[in-house]
Amino acid sequence: MLTFCGLDYCIMDGNGRIRLNTRFIDAFLAQDGGAFAMHCLPEGALALYPESTFESIFRPDPAHLAQTAESFLARRMLRRIGGRTREDILTRQGRVTVPPAFRDFAGLIPGQEICIVGVEVGVELWSPARYESEQKAMIEHELARGRLEMASDLKTMEKKEETLS
Secondary structure, X not given: OOOOEEEEEEEOOOOXXXXXXXXXXXXXXXXXXXXXXXEEOOOOOEXXXXXXXHHHHHOOOHHHHHHHHOOHHHHHHHHHHHHOEXXXXXXXXXXXXXXXXXXXXXXXXXXXXXXEEEEOOOEEEEOHHHHHHHHHHHHHHHHHHHHHHHHHHHHHHHHHHHHHO
């Protein structure tokens, strides 16, 4: 079953709360009893991942933790992840409260509509304008990638024809 797939919209209330649809609520409750991590994504959205999923994606390998004292990049990564993440538990009604700093980061405004996007491993919360912009960027990227792939295929075919001649 595709539990964390689909697109939904809801209105964020004046206190920064949203309510997930039943499919997403059931998926969060089934995976970690409703425990999740809220993480600010560089794209300008918020990710809600079941706690175990977040840990498998973002927890550093213990062998690399020793490098933290010597590595500027390792410390920066830990700072970025730790400072932009918080843990919480889904309410029985499927509500999530988005803290003000996280709302500001993602451009989510109480009283306005937000997009809830299933991303297979969790959901993302987007302002509609940012989500539309992200969709356009993804489509353009796919089209550009397709053009490059086709050009590469043509070069490969030309080389094969040259060797057969």
